[in-house]
Amino acid sequence: MIAQEDIKEVLGEYNLNEVAIGVLGSHSALDICRGAKDLGFRTLVVCQKGRERTYDRYYRTENSLGIVDQTIILDKFSDITEERVQKQMRENNVIFIPHRSFEVYVGFDQIEDEFLLPIFGSRSMLRAEERDAERNQYYLMEKGGIPYPRIYKSPEEIDRLVLVKAPEAQRKYERAFFFASSPAEYYKNSEQMIRSGKITEEGLKKAVIEEFVMGAQSNFNYFYSLLDQKLELLGTDTRRQTNLDGILRLPATQQLEALKYIDVKAIEAGHISCTVKESLLEPIFELGEKFVNVAREEYPPGIIGPFALQSAFIPGPPKETAVVFDISMRVQGSPGTMFTPYSGYYYGQSLSVGKRVAMEIGKAIQQNRLEETVT
16 A cells, blocks of 8 residues: 555645646546635546547637647556656656546556545545455445444345345446345346346345335435545435436336346436535435444544435435435446535535545645645
C-alpha cells in the first residue's frame, strides 16, 4: 500500500497555486470537471482511445466555454499506472478523484500499490465496496449498526425471495442477478444462467445470496468534510436500469409473456433525481453518521468526501425504515444530485458532487491542510 508519507512527498513537489483536478474519462468525470472549473481549477481527464471524444472534443475548453482543459489518451484505462502517465499528471499538480470506473478499469491492487498520485478520499476504503474483501461493506454495516438485507450462507437456507448477485461471465466487474425463493429454484436458475453463459461456476461460488428488500429505492448521496468534521446530504436519486425499467412498464400479463423471451438485466443506464419526505431526513442523516463513525474506526482516518448509501424504504410499523443494500465509498454516479434541494437548504444553492469536492480541495489548500484530505 502506498503510504501517506509517499503522498506527502509528492505534494511537497506540487505548486499548490496551480493544482489541477484529474479524473478517469468515464462514470461522473463531467460532473467533477464542471465543479472544478466553477471553483477555478484546471481539469485533466485521462481517456481511453475510442472513448475519448466526449472529453477531448465535445466538452473541451474553448474560449470561456467547456470544462476539460487537458486530456491524456491511452490505449486502455489501466495504462494510467505507467510511470510516464503518472509523471505527466504529477507535473500538472493533479489531485485525482476516484469513481467506480477508476476502480473497475484500473484495479484495486494497482490503485493501492502503484498509483503514486494524491487521491481525494480514502484510498484504503475503495476495496471495501467489493463483497469478497475481508472488511467489506457488510462487515462495516454489521459493526456500525446499519440495517442491511439478510445474507444467506448457502442456498439450503433460502426461505423467502432472494436476489443472487454473481460476477458476470464476460464483465466480471458487473454483477449478474437472478431471483429464487427456494433452494430448488436457486439451483434451477443458477444452472440456467451458467448454461446461457451469463455466469460461470467459479463466479457462482463468489455469489452473494441476499434477501430481496421490497421497497422504494433511493440512493442517499452524502459528503463528509474532514476539515469541518461535518456530514452533509447532497441529494437523493434512484436508478434507471436496462432492461428492467422497460419490463416494469408493461402490464403484468405482458411482463409474464416477455419474460419467456427476455432475460431481466439490471445494468445501470442512468439516474433520476428524486426527493424524500422531510420526516425521513433525520433517519437518513443517522445512517450517514453511523457509516462515518464505523469507517473512522476501521479505516482511519475514515471516509473523506463523497459516499452513498443505496437503500430501500420498507413500510412500518411503526414507520418507514431504510435498509441499505450497497455502499459507494467514493464519488457517486449521479450528476442529478445537484437537482435536489438538500445541499441548497444549507448553502443557498444546490451543489453538484463535483462542485462540493472542488470546494473542499480549495478550502484545504487555503488552510494548508491538503494532505489531510488526500491519501
